[in-house]
Amino acid sequence: MGFFRILTGACRLRRFLPALVALGTLLGLTAGAEQHPTSSATLLLSTLPDEDGLAELLWERSADFADDRARLAASRADHQRTHLLPNPELDVSMNTIPIGATNPPGLRRLDDVPNYVVGLSELVELGKRGPRQDAARAALSATTLDVHAALRARTYDVLERAADVATTEVRIAELTKLTEDALKLTDLQRARQQHGDAAGLDVDRSTLEAQSLETALGEERAKLADALLACAQLAGLPCEPFGSHERATSFLESRLDRVPGPGAIDARPDLKALSAREDAARSTLTLARRRWIPDPTVRAGYMRDQFVIAGNQKNSLFVGLSVPLPLFDHGQADAQAASASAESARVARELLTAQASRETEVLNQQLRAVQERRQKLHTRTLPLAEGVVQRLDAAVKAGGAALQDLLLARRTYGELVLHAADLDQTAYHLTIAIARASAAGPRAPDTLINPRS
Numbered sequence: 001m002g003f004f005r006i007l008t009g010a011c012r013l014r015r016f017l018p019a020l021v022a023l024g025t026l027l028g029l030t031a032g033a034e035q036h037p038t039s040s041a042t043l044l045l046s047t048l049p050d051e052d053g054l055a056e057l058l059w060e061r062s063a064d065f066a067d068d069r070a071r072l073a074a075s076r077a078d079h080q081r082t083h084l085l086p087n088p089e090l091d092v093s094m095n096t097i098p099i100g101a102t103n104p105p106g107l108r109r110l111d112d113v114p115n116y117v118v119g120l121s122e123l124v125e126l127g128k129r130g131p132r133q134d135a136a137r138a139a140l141s142a143t144t145l146d147v148h149a150a151l152r153a154r155t156y157d158v159l160e161r162a163a164d165v166a167t168t169e170v171r172i173a174e175l176t177k178l179t180e181d182a183l184k185l186t187d188l189q190r191a192r193q194q195h196g197d198a199a200g201l202d203v204d205r206s207t208l209e210a211q212s213l214e215t216a217l218g219e220e221r222a223k224l225a226d227a228l229l230a231c232a233q234l235a236g237l238p239c240e241p242f243g244s245h246e247r248a249t250s251f252l253e254s255r256l257d258r259v260p261g262p263g264a265i266d267a268r269p270d271l272k273a274l275s276a277r278e279d280a281a282r283s284t285l286t287l288a289r290r291r292w293i294p295d296p297t298v299r300a301g302y303m304r305d306q307f308v309i310a311g312n313q314k315n316s317l318f319v320g321l322s323v324p325l326p327l328f329d330h331g332q333a334d335a336q337a338a339s340a341s342a343e344s345a346r347v348a349r350e351l352l353t354a355q356a357s358r359e360t361e362v363l364n365q366q367l368r369a370v371q372e373r374r375q376k377l378h379t380r381t382l383p384l385a386e387g388v389v390q391r392l393d394a395a396v397k398a399g400g401a402a403l404q405d406l407l408l409a410r411r412t413y414g415e416l417v418l419h420a421a422d423l424d425q426t427a428y429h430l431t432i433a434i435a436r437a438s439a440a441g442p443r444a445p446d447t448l449i450n451p452r453s
Contacts (some may be wrong), residue, residue, distance in 0.1 A: 055442035062236030119301025138280035145273035266440035281342035291331025
């Protein structure tokens with residue numbers, strides 16, 4: 001009999017082993033978050049900064065914005081170039097170099113005949129510098145807004161992954177409790193079967209349910225690893241989990257408790273970028289239409305003529321003017337391209353604005369429906385289920401109720417907590433979607449607008 005008792009105890013310990021491992025994992029995550037401070041190369045989700053701080057962190061640390069930095073630098077260089085005058089040209093020449101006999105004969109070839117000319121020429125633009133500067137300024141604004149829109153989208157992506165991590169941690173914590181209770185109920189059913197108070201079918205059913213919960217717990221741990229990996233890929237640095245059920249729940253509720261404002265859709269960075277692109281195209285159109293105005297080139301210089309024996313002036317100045325004739329190409333092709341670009345940007349902005357308005361209306365309706373379900377669940381159903389568990393726990397301790405009833409009540413409460421976590425995740429994603437469609441979001445970091453020299 002002693003051998004069978006030892007064997008039975010070992011089997012029970014093996015059943016509880018997955019639950020102990022899960023509990024140890026969560027405790028390890030919590031202890032690690034408390035004992036080991038996060039390095040500057042790690043994103044600790046439990047102390048995630050606000051949207052502005054997160055956007056600035058992503059801009060500074062994510063390698064995905066390297067190309068955007070290069071685009072901004074090139075656009076700033078183009079804008080700076082439009083404020084510079086055309087470079088003057090220096091002309092130096094040696095003319096009238098004699099070949100064969102000199103006229104009159106006997107002259108020194110390099111000392112008495114050639115003349116030397118030094119001149120400067122400068123292009124004078126008429127009516128073109130202003131439109132070119134306006135187009136470059138608008139293009140720089142459009143590029144900056146495009147980068148800000150990409151950074152804004154990446155910030156919301158990271159927040160969504162953080163919400164997935166938080167929801168998964170809440171589910172893992174609750175599934176761990178449900179698995180422990182299922183294993184306890186299985187042992188209780190097995191003990192009742194041994195005394196003839198339960199059928200073998202009840203034992204099998206409890207065993208299958210415990211195994212199902214263990215499988216679900218393993219799947220949630222895999223989801224947590226995937227969510228952390230996705231967060232790290234988006235943020236450009238490793239993401240550490242919240243480490244506790246409470247911190248994860250607090251993160252979700254911190255955003256859900258705030259009612260998203262309507263926001264002006266026209267102020268979205270991507271829509272403002274389209275407006276800037278339209279302005280740049282219209283300035284380019286003005287520049288193209290002014291190509292018919294010829295840009296003269298002014299020349300001035302000095303000539304030293306050594307052929308004075310022929311009566312030439314030894315020292316003299318000269319001025320000149322050359323004017324191109326725009327007979328064939330007077331900017332008609334550039335004007336057509338600029339007009340098409342302006343119209344394309346205008347149409348795209350109008351379509352995206354209308355689409356954002358429709359999306360915002362639908363998303364707000366969905367969010368209100370989810371919030372009503374959350375409100376009912378958090379204010380009525382969950383408190384009622386928790387109260388039932390507390391009363392049954394007191395009754396079991398007093399000997400007035402069976403442990404099986406308490407475990408079943410805990411299971412019902414746990415399933416409601418899992419459902420609440422799913423609703424919180426859905427509501428969080430809806431708030432992010434509404435923010436994406438509206439003009440909400442982080443401001444552009446100072447280093448994006450005014451880069452360090």
